[in-house]
Amino acid sequence: MTASDFETHVNQKIWIYGSLVHTRSNTTSKGDTMRFxxxxxxxxxxxxxxxxxxxxxxxxxxxxGIYLCQGTVTEEFGH
Known part of the structure; x- marks a missing residue:
């Protein structure tokens, strides 16, 4: 799968390989760490x-590095 396939897979679980470009951590309101x-x-x-x-x-x-990403495709505000 590639990113161009996302629009036909909204709300479906997918697997996609990706090369990491940028990452940042964020703290939730409960103090847990999440990452974008x-x-x-x-x-x-x-x-x-x-x-x-x-x-x-x-x-x-x-x-x-290259990562296998597994998750659900979501759409917000047309993106």
Missing amino acids: TTMLDLEGHFFDCVHFPQAMASTPIHGK
Whole structure:
């Protein structure tokens, strides 16, 4: 799958490979850590991921590299 396939898979679970471009941590209102990442797919298109606190412990981001991202495609405000 690539980022261009997202619009036909809204609210569906997908797997996509991405090369890490940028990441930042954020603290939730409960004090838990979550992470936002920007990835580049196999065709050179950018996509964003949100890593919620419960996923951070089992699937940490260790720096630059290729990651298999598994999650649900969501859409907000037409994006």
